[in-house]
Amino acid sequence: MADGQGGQGGQGGREKLARRVHSWRRALLATLITAAVVVPLSAAARPEIPSPPPATLPTPTAATVDEIYAANSANAAEAARAAAAHGDTHRAAADRGLAAPARHLLTFDGRGPGRATEVFGDLARADHVAVLVPGSDTSLDTYDRFRATAVALRRQLTATAPHGTRTAVVAWLGYRTPDTVSTTVLTTSRADEAAPHLRTLIRRLRGVVGRDTTVSLVCHSYGTVVCARAAAHLDIADLALVGSPGTGADTVSALRTSARVWAARGKDDWIAEVPHVRSDVFGVTVGFGTDPLSPAFGAHVFAAGEGGHSDYFRPGSVSLTNLARIVLGDTAEVTRA
Template identity: 80%
Template sequence: MLASLIVTAVVVPLSAAAGPGIPAPRPAALPALTASTLTGIYAANSANAAAAADMAAAHGYAHRAEADREMAAPDRHLLAFDGRGPGQAIEVFGDLADADHVAVLVPGSDTSLDTYPRFRAAAEALHRRLTRTAPKGTRTPVVAWLGYRTPDTISTTALTTDRADQAAPQLREFIRRLRGVARPGATVSLLCHSYGTVVCARAAAHLDIDDLALVGSPGTGADTVTGLRTPARVWAARGEDDWVAEVPHVRTDFFGVTVGFGTDPLSPAFGAHVFAAGKGGHSDYFTPGSVSLTNLARIVLGDTAEVTRA
């Protein structure tokens, strides 16, 4: 019963993740990430996505071929692209090299290249909000980080930290590289959704970030903010209609496997700064005009006194 409740509460009811067999070229060989190499990196990944589209089409994967072609568009800015299997991509919205504030979004379960438009829409909505509300001349790029293989919708991997443990080193390395390309003094905020909050929690102790926001979280695997071992400000929010409120916030062993993610990040015992997310559901945190998006933008911009509390 516990496992069933966690599955129902944590995962998005969308079953479009790609199987592991979709072929694609190996990722492009890229230079070190610096302000001067960004243009070349974007071009190399665009070319790789175009080649992946051709390969997917040749093998009969029409839906993936279409998704890859969209990724290869000349106006897309891909820091990374891997079209193999479910796929991975890291996309930038805005001017990364000259940023004042950078927001990095980490998605939850069932996010792949085939479902990527939903994740991309969230990043675009945040970027538009930041651009509209930031002081004149302030640069606020957003990075959509699909840098790990997310759990499938209904699977045992959605119930444990295993996939997050695998993803954490990649996230740590990306934030390290990001700090190398962003200008000195730029703030970095990590905004994590659903199972993505577990990924962020597993990486948190080694991340040079200013703010960590957990939205729609089933728990992080840590009992308290102190357990995350991060100097960042830690925020948490849950929409009034988010079914994650029904998840049992426990950890227990099933035949030697730890299932569940422990303390509710919204509980006083956890110790996060709890902010308002309005009436939205599990997929509504980045909806344009929403309370949650407004508060997330304030967190990214450092306007913490303006964040409305739950």
């Protein structure tokens, strides 16, 4: 009996210690957030990479999409030559990859960190389209990492869709993403700048796809803030938020969208430790408020497995399987957390 009581006491002590460690960790993160605003971290600015302005494009339609792909491919090839002449071999290689004939660029801008919208699949004939929105530290220099998530989702859609169902994935690097170690990642400022561009993309996609085609947004990390800021009045079926620090909205209804709103977080995702607060610090609103997984927010919470912050699109993962089901409209098959 004494041994059993001692074991329970030891377990209770360990639980108390774990709670204290958790509390300390959250307090430390809150302090770091404040410090990031009060004492901004600086880094040497990268020299501007010379690049031609974006190509002049026709209005996107099913009839003009191939012309758009060709024009952006030529522009990316020109950007690669400019980057090579500037001595930036890494960017030159990235631009050359995007310029390849097999790539389908709906938009391309090689200036600065760069922007691109790449299509995987036959957009004009797709029954279901998923638009991927990335988080921080995504640029043309790191684009291959983002592209891999789009490829993984497209493969999962192809494997999951009923015979004869056509799908497409649109990888949208259409905004200047914040750096993970920066003040901009702590506020909605970059998301506010990005939101009108995302709305424009969805509107233009509607000029290409069929009238009955469903369009879904799949948003990761800081990209969930972008999607939340753009969500109002978007013609989309579903909005999936994965690895979200919060959206800047307290509830789904505050997003003012008719889309079904989904949320998931992997068990090993460090984003769970970010305090879900929103406060003014020296006149700047810091943080993103309510946890999208909380009942108070009101999203459909789905299972994301054991993965970490970068594992939501890992082939074979629970999260990727569920994301494909959401995009295909198979909501009854989505496993809940």
